Amino acid sequence: MSTLTKQDTFNSILEGAPKNFESERTLAKESYFAQGLPALKAEEYKFTSIAKKLEQTIENFSSAQAFEVSDELVKSSIYPGFEGNVLVFSNGKFLPELSSNIEGLEISALSEKPETAIGSIAKVEKDAFAALNQASFVDGAFISVPKKSQVEKPFLLLSFNKSNEGQVIQPRIWIEAGDFAEVTFIDQSVDLSETSYFLNKVIEIKGGVNTHIRYYRIQNEGKNSIEVSNIETDIQQDSRFTSVNISLSGDMVRNNLNLNLLGSNSEGNMYGLYLLNGKTHVDNHTNVDHTIPHAESNELYKGILADQSRGVFNGKIFVRQDAQKTNAFQQNNNILLSEDAVVNTKPQLEIWADDVKCSHGCTTGQLDEEALFYLQARGIDKTQAKGLLLYAFAGEVLEHIEEDSFREYCISLVQERLGSKF
Numbered sequence: 001m002s003t004l005t006k007q008d009t010f011n012s013i014l015e016g017a018p019k020n021f022e023s024e025r026t027l028a029k030e031s032y033f034a035q036g037l038p039a040l041k042a043e044e045y046k047f048t049s050i051a052k053k054l055e056q057t058i059e060n061f062s063s064a065q066a067f068e069v070s071d072e073l074v075k076s077s078i079y080p081g082f083e084g085n086v087l088v089f090s091n092g093k094f095l096p097e098l099s100s101n102i103e104g105l106e107i108s109a110l111s112e113k114p115e116t117a118i119g120s121i122a123k124v125e126k127d128a129f130a131a132l133n134q135a136s137f138v139d140g141a142f143i144s145v146p147k148k149s150q151v152e153k154p155f156l157l158l159s160f161n162k163s164n165e166g167q168v169i170q171p172r173i174w175i176e177a178g179d180f181a182e183v184t185f186i187d188q189s190v191d192l193s194e195t196s197y198f199l200n201k202v203i204e205i206k207g208g209v210n211t212h213i214r215y216y217r218i219q220n221e222g223k224n225s226i227e228v229s230n231i232e233t234d235i236q237q238d239s240r241f242t243s244v245n246i247s248l249s250g251d252m253v254r255n256n257l258n259l260n261l262l263g264s265n266s267e268g269n270m271y272g273l274y275l276l277n278g279k280t281h282v283d284n285h286t287n288v289d290h291t292i293p294h295a296e297s298n299e300l301y302k303g304i305l306a307d308q309s310r311g312v313f314n315g316k317i318f319v320r321q322d323a324q325k326t327n328a329f330q331q332n333n334n335i336l337l338s339e340d341a342v343v344n345t346k347p348q349l350e351i352w353a354d355d356v357k358c359s360h361g362c363t364t365g366q367l368d369e370e371a372l373f374y375l376q377a378r379g380i381d382k383t384q385a386k387g388l389l390l391y392a393f394a395g396e397v398l399e400h401i402e403e404d405s406f407r408e409y410c411i412s413l414v415q416e417r418l419g420s421k422f
Helices: 011-015 022-035 050-057 071-077 128-136 369-377 382-398 404-420
Strands: 085-090 106-109 141-145 155-161 172-177 182-191 197-207 212-219 225-235 240-247 252-261 267-276 281-290 296-305 310-319 326-336 342-351 356-365
Touching: 011 128, 022 128, 050 225, 050 252, 071 155, 085 141, 128 197, 128 225, 172 182, 197 212, 212 225, 212 404, 225 240, 240 252, 240 281, 240 382, 240 404, 252 267, 267 281, 267 310, 267 382, 267 404, 281 296, 281 326, 296 310, 296 342, 296 382, 310 326, 310 356, 326 342, 326 382, 342 356, 369 382, 382 404
Parallel strands: 085 155, 141 172, 155 182, 172 197, 182 212, 197 225, 212 240, 225 252, 240 267, 252 281, 267 296, 281 310, 296 326, 310 342, 326 356
Antiparallel strands: 106 141
16 A cells, blocks of 8 residues: 555644634544545546655655745736736735735635635545645635626636745635626646645635636646646536636646536536646546536536546536436547557446436547548648647637637647647
8 A cells, every 4th residue: 555545644734734714624634534545446546646646756745835926927927918817826825915906806815714715615525635735725815706796807816836845735715706796717827846746726616696607727837746626616596607627737637626506507617628748647537516407517628648648537427316407418539649648538427317418428539540631632741730630629628718818828838739749
C-alpha cells in the first residue's frame, strides 16, 4: 500500500489549520481520516493514482505561503483582449489590493465570513481531497452577486501559484448569485514555480432562482503541477449553469465537477476539451444529479492525445425517481495520435424515473484517413490538413464559450498546440 494512503500524510497541514469555521473543519477532518487518500484499488481513482504521484513527487507536505505579487505581473498575465473585473490570488490567498472593486457586489476574504460560507455544497464525505481542503485551507474568497444583478463584464479569477516554504496550495472560493442574477467567471492560473507543487482546489457555486452562471476554466500550468479540483454547483428553478473546461498541461490533473439540478426548468451544460502531449495525465470526473421533474443537462467532452499522454473521462448522470420529464445527454469523443497515448472512458446513466429522454456514448479512434486524403487531394498539405481536421473536432467545444475575448484566446492556444505540438 502506498504510504500516502495512511491517515497522517497531511498531519502537519491539518494541525496548523486556522481555528475559524471550527465545526465545518472538524467534520471535514473526521471525514478525511475516515476515508484516507484513495488507494490504487479505489474505484473512483482507478486510473489516476494521485496518492502515488504525490509520494513520488512532493517533498515538503506543508502549506505554501502567499507571496508578493506585483501590479506589473498582474497586468502582464491577463490574457489578450480581456475587459472585465480581475480578482487576484497568491497561492490561494485573495489579494483585494490588486483586485477590482465592483460597486454593489460583496467580495471579501473567506476568513471574514460565517461558517455558512463553506461546506453546504461541497460534500466532504464524497472525496478525501475535498475533505482535506475544507479541514485545512488557509483562506480564500467570498463572492456574492445580489439578486437581479446583470454583471455585464466577466470576472477573471487570476491565481498565481508556486512552491513557497511548502508545496501544498489549497485555494477555496465561495460564489453565490441571487435570484435573476447573471454573471460570468473565467478561472486562469499562472504557474511561477520551477519545482513541483500540489494544488488542491475547491469552488462552491450557489445559484438562486432564474440565475445564469457561466464558469470557464483554462488549465495550462507547468509540467510539474499536480492538481485536484472539486467544483460543486447548486442551481434552482428556471436557472442555467454552463461550464467549459480547457485542459492543456500539467503533470497529473483530476477535475471533479458536480452539478445538482434542484428546480424545475433548470439547465446544466458541461463542456470540456483536453489536448494532451508528453506524459500529461488529465482525468475528468463529472456528476449531474437530476432531482426534480422538467430539467435538462447537456454534456460534451472531447480529447486529442499525443505522445505518452493519458486521458480519463468518467461521467455520471443520476435521474431520481421524482425527476420525470428529464432530458439528459452525455458524449465523450477522443482522437489518439500516438500508439502510446491512452484514454479510459466510462459514461454512465443511473435512472429511477420512467418518463425521461437520456442518452450517453463515447468514441475513441484516429483521424479519418478519407477526410485527410480528401483535403490533400485539393491541394492542402498533410500537416495543414491534419490541423484543420483536429481543429474542427475541438471547435465544437470552443463554440460554447460565450465570452468573445476568452473564446478567441482559447482558439489561439488550441491552434498553437495543434500546429506546433502534434
